[in-house]
Amino acid sequence: MIEEQGRVVAREPGAIWVETVRAGTCSSCQARQGCGHSVINRQAAGQRARLRVVTDLSFRDGDPVVIGVPEKAVLYGALWVYALPLALLFGGALLGDALSLTLAGRAVDGAALFGVGGLLLGFLITRLHGRRVAGAGRYQPRVLSRPGGAADAETTIRVRPAR
Secondary structure: OEEEEEEEEEEEOOEEEEEEEOOOOHHHOOOHHHOHHHHHHHHHOOOEEEEEEEOOOOOOOOOEEEEEEOHHHHHHHHHHHHHHHHHHHHHHHHHHHHOOEEEOOEEEOHHHHHHHHHHHHHHHHHHHHHHHHOOOHHHOOEEEEOOOOOOHHHHOOOOOOOO
């Protein structure tokens, strides 16, 4: 479970809005000197993000909260967003390269045409899949605990692993 601490900034029936501060994680990595991600991470560190978290629990504005997303959800999301369009791009380019295309009497670069078509098809499939699973609980952040205060041990919420 990937966890993040934040504060409740707004409430609505059945959900809360949590604001988190993005922390830089590259300071503990040994490869940070030669890694391009550390440059991006330094730029994003300290920025605030607001997340809508569905919960039946009662909160007040300003309450600290720990939210989490299963690692598997992040992995699957990355595969859908990055790997599928890239695979269809290469698949389309290979298919277009294997075909000899002529359009209006002129030879056409089938690899480029089918590659772009595959990439656009990948984006479309990813968008449709995103709409289908938008309400699915396995991809949504959830409240894990309420840190701080004397009642912390009583308010820890047990979360079953996603299947």
